[in-house]
Amino acid sequence: MKTNSAFQGKFGRLGSDVKKHKHAYMLIAPYFLIFLTFTVFPVLMSVCLSFTSYNMLEPPKWVGWQNFARLFVQDDIFLIALKNTLLFALITGPISYMACFLFAWLINELRPKLRAVLTLILYAPSISGNTYLIWQTLFASDSYGYANSFLIKWGMILEPIQWLQDPRFVLAILILVQLWLSLGTSFLAFIAGLQNVDRTLYEAGAIDGVRNRWQELWFITLPAMRPQLLFGAVIQITLAFSVAEISIYMIGFPSVDYAAHTIVTHLVDYGSIRFEMGYASAIATVLFTIMFVTNLLTRKLLGKVGE
């Protein structure tokens, strides 16, 4: 048969191709073994488990869409978490993304020494680990907390505010701290991208009628940096949707009235405290879907830059 032999030929070629490149496979093997075990396999497994009821002791039981129905219909706390996460991501995501770019852009015009110092100051919070705990001292509930004592000193308030226990403030404080932490990898990528823009493009632009720095930014700088912008977007989106750690350590877990509850803290609750693995996996799947869709939309949006 003709098709069969063509198929065999193709298959045979693939076989010899694979054989020819056996060194390549040897080199990638260790990484991909680990990558598949700790990243790809868990994602697939999480999606499968989200359709089951599983407590790690008995074997998983298939329950269909029940977990998802429970999430969106019965679980009021999940809806709070969803609302908080979306609100949080909607605010911190775009702001931190633009801040990363704005600061990279401003710093880029400075002299190298000054630029290095400012890069360090702006980048330091995101790498210095547990330093966000200093915000706990700043917002401590008694009058020794810096925020309270300054407000009392200036006569703005009469008695200390319970910053981290008051549902009215916790989300705002969380947003503030997250913004402080958010000038990380994408910030560095933007600095690098700006240094890499071909200088002759600006001269060409001036001849072609670019009149001010805003046009220069929109028509020359931004399009030239599109790869970095995309990379930064992916990183910032992931960061904005996965806030949990600072919420757990600063505000406490669970937070008062679930005011700082996010999808990830909900996941932690069901995954590592209640051991309802099927349900936790459904939460993870929802989070994964939200991130994926946001990434696709952002990609579309960034495609329009400079048009």
Place this chain on the structure above:
Amino acid sequence: MKLTLKMPKRLNRSWAVDILLFLLLGGIAFFMALPLVFTISNAFKPIDEIFVFPPKLLVRNPTFKNFTDLVNIFSDSWVPFSRYVFNTFFIAIVGTVGHVIIASAAAYPLAKIKFPGRNILFNMVVMSLMFTAYVTQVPNYMTISWLHLINTYWAIILPSFGMTLGLYLMKQFMEQVPDSLLEAAKIDGASEYRIFWQIVMPIVKPAWLTLVIFSLQNLWTNGSVTSHKYIYSEQLKTVDYVFGQIASGGLVRTGPVSAVTLLMMAVPITVFIVTQSNIIQTMSTSGLKE
């Protein structure tokens, strides 16, 4: 920094906007630096200054008492502090070295050898940049327990070998290595392994230095997050974890807490200062192409 070029004269700069923008930058830089200044200053404050009302930003009578108190706290605990330090360094160093070697080895074929399946593999890596470790945390716990890695260093080290960001940067950077160089080596009879180790790796030194930083930071600062999930024995815990314990001890220990915060922060920042130009260079020359 090597990449700095002399700026050509730019057009239409309005002084007012310039000043406004830089005031903004200065203000924000001040805001960003404030908690760091607090941290540094607090670590050297004697106890009466920490609780002075209203609080002062800067220390007036610096002292090392917080650090000596810290040593005393640890001499009371039944696991010596040096043990936690050893754990932290062991995990950070083994994890980093392994990650750099393994990720670079995988990046070289992905960048330079056209073998069947490489696009699929690389696309999976790009995809996985899009979701956080939290998404996979439940199955990861199960996998780690199936592999009998619970309560060992490897529960933290092994997954860190597979960090995606590292492979991504490395692959993008390696694409810049000229093909002619590799072909010349092949004609001279070098194997792919030798080309990778003796030709490609030395050329991409800035890239793997960057990887070292990211991996170190990741293991140093996130070690605690994973370690309390997978590690139960007190002897195997990291400094971060102990720090958390001290922090939850309350007001009495505020002094030592600020001392520890400073120590924890100093390591990644120092490493960054030393390698800053390499990191920026990697990210710009790698082009971060799609």
